[in-house]
Amino acid sequence: MRIRGAVLERIGAQAPFTESRPISVCDLELAEPGPGELLVRIEAAGLCHSDLSVVDGNRVRPVPMLLGHEAAGRVEAVGSGDSDIAVGQRVVMTFLPRCGDCAGCRSEGRMPCVPGSVANNEGVLLNGGSRLRRDGERVHHHLGVSAFATHAVVDRRSVVPVDDDVPPEVAAVLGCAVLTGGGALLNSAKPGPNDRVMVVGLGGVGMAAVLVAVSLGVPEVIAVDTVPEKLASARELGATAAYTPAEVTEKGVQAEVVVEAAGNVRAFETAVGATAAGGTTVTVGLPAPDARASISPLALVAQGRSIVGSYLGSAVPSRDIPAYVRLWRAGELPVERLVSAHIGLDQINRAMDELATGHALRQVIVFD
Numbered sequence: 401m402r403i404r405g406a407v408l409e410r411i412g413a414q415a416p417f418t419e420s421r422p423i424s425v426c427d428l429e430l431a432e433p434g435p436g437e438l439l440v441r442i443e444a445a446g447l448c449h450s451d452l453s454v455v456d457g458n459r460v461r462p463v464p465m466l467l468g469h470e471a472a473g474r475v476e477a478v479g480s481g482d483s484d485i486a487v488g489q490r491v492v493m494t495f496l497p498r499c500g501d502c503a504g505c506r507s508e509g510r511m512p513c514v515p516g517s518v519a520n521n522e523g524v525l526l527n528g529g530s531r532l533r534r535d536g537e538r539v540h541h542h543l544g545v546s547a548f549a550t551h552a553v554v555d556r557r558s559v560v561p562v563d564d565d566v567p568p569e570v571a572a573v574l575g576c577a578v579l580t581g582g583g584a585l586l587n588s589a590k591p592g593p594n595d596r597v598m599v600v601g602l603g604g605v606g607m608a609a610v611l612v613a614v615s616l617g618v619p620e621v622i623a624v625d626t627v628p629e630k631l632a633s634a635r636e637l638g639a640t641a642a643y644t645p646a647e648v649t650e651k652g653v654q655a656e657v658v659v660e661a662a663g664n665v666r667a668f669e670t671a672v673g674a675t676a677a678g679g680t681t682v683t684v685g686l687p688a689p690d691a692r693a694s695i696s697p698l699a700l701v702a703q704g705r706s707i708v709g710s711y712l713g714s715a716v717p718s719r720d721i722p723a724y725v726r727l728w729r730a731g732e733l734p735v736e737r738l739v740s741a742h743i744g745l746d747q748i749n750r751a752m753d754e755l756a757t758g759h760a761l762r763q764v765i766v767f768d
């Protein structure tokens with residue numbers, strides 16, 4: 401079928417993207433879903449820093465690539481064979497498929513799925529190959545999802561079904577920001593009842609971590625970012641204190657659990673430095689592959705501190721997304737408050753600029 405989608409043409413374009421225009425919105429040919437795959441009409445797709453990391457070349461991926469990995473939509477067709485998913489079902493996309501049968505999948509979320517990671521690096525679906533063509537030329541999938549488009553073909557193992565009462569934009573944000581930011585706390589750090597929680601880096605993932613910390617009833621939730629508007633937003637979402645990184649160092653602010661969600665070395669060092677004795681730093685950001693940080697091994701030993709890496713919040717999406725839905729339904733996780741703008745597909749380059757300057761929280765592309 402013919403679809404319309406946002407294709408990244410080349411890696412490493414310079415901002416402003418409204419001028420360099422690395423992404424074109426164009427018509428593509430989408431193949432039928434194969435066995436174990438689904439055709440999904442996209443309803444909402446969030447712009448995440450990981451999309452920007454492909455555009456600016458921090459994460460090198462094959463191009464041309466149809467971007468977008470945080471999304472929700474309705475199933476329009478099911479590939480051949482038995483499926484537990486019916487046409488009409490609303491689904492949340494998740495950006496790392498789980499084959500269910502490898503060492504990573506057997507680690508209860510602690511490690512990424514091995515074939516899922518390989519497929520993501522190659523820009524193909526879990527069963528191999530691309531379902532996207534443009535003028536006969538292959539276009540790669542982004543993280544098995546490619547949701548900046550009117551429709552997507554995805555593997556069943558890349559989605560989690562949700563009920564119709566979960567609005568598309570809420571469902572979308574659950575799939576990356578909340579799964580990652582929430583998982584950093586619920587799966588990786590597991591804060592105790594008296595632990596303070598600090599979040600360094602207030603993008604979508606960091607803000608989601610703030611929301612989840614507030615929903616857990618954490619007594620002190622400390623938000624850290626360089627952008628003053630983001631500190632104000634974090635307070636509105638329930639953070640009990642908000643600081644710039646410089647203030648954290650100056651005042652010696654500490655927490656037992658510190659989540660690093662900025663994806664750069666200075667934020668990582670700030671997070672490690674602000675972790676209290678006996679505490680845990682959880683790092684979920686994705687810095688450039690050649691980035692190196694400086695930390696004191698002795699301080700880790702002498703103060704009994706830990707540093708934990710957490711990809712996708714060490715989540716098992718089929719287990720964790722229903723849990724977040726229950727919290728959302730109970731009014732304890734107002735995920736819709738993370739959405740700062742609704743945009744059209746054609747505004748994608750401008751939206752990447754907004755993301756790059758650090759002023760946007762979650763911009764969501766909506767389709768009619």
Ligand SMILES: [Zn+2]
Pocket residue numbers: 448449450451469470576577
């Ligand atoms: Zn993401």
Ligand SMILES: [Zn+2]
Pocket residue numbers: 498499500501502503504505512513514515516
């Ligand atoms: Zn696996």
